[in-house]
Amino acid sequence: MTARKCPVCGKAILRAPDDVRPFCSPSCKLADLGRWLDGSYRIAGPPLEIENESFAVMPSKEDS
Numbered sequence: 243m244t245a246r247k248c249p250v251c252g253k254a255i256l257r258a259p260d261d262v263r264p265f266c267s268p269s270c271k272l273a274d275l276g277r278w279l280d281g282s283y284r285i286a287g288p289p290l291e292i293e294n295e296s297f298a299v300m301p302s303k304e305d306s
């Protein structure tokens with residue numbers, strides 16, 4: 243069997259808990275998630291923000 247390499251830090255993954263796969267550790271999993279949030283990965287498709295804007299223009303009467 244060949245050891246897998248962590249896509250974040252490049253270390254060979256010898257033993258990793260199932261919940262951090264395919265990364266070597268929780269910190270690498272978080273680092274990868276951070277890249278998603280940064281926008282390093284772009285997902286093709288319509289921006290979801292448009293739906294939020296329609297909510298923004300609706301007057302909220304619950305405050306008053």
Ligand SMILES: [Zn+2]
Nearest residue numbers: 248251266270
């Ligand atoms: Zn790693």
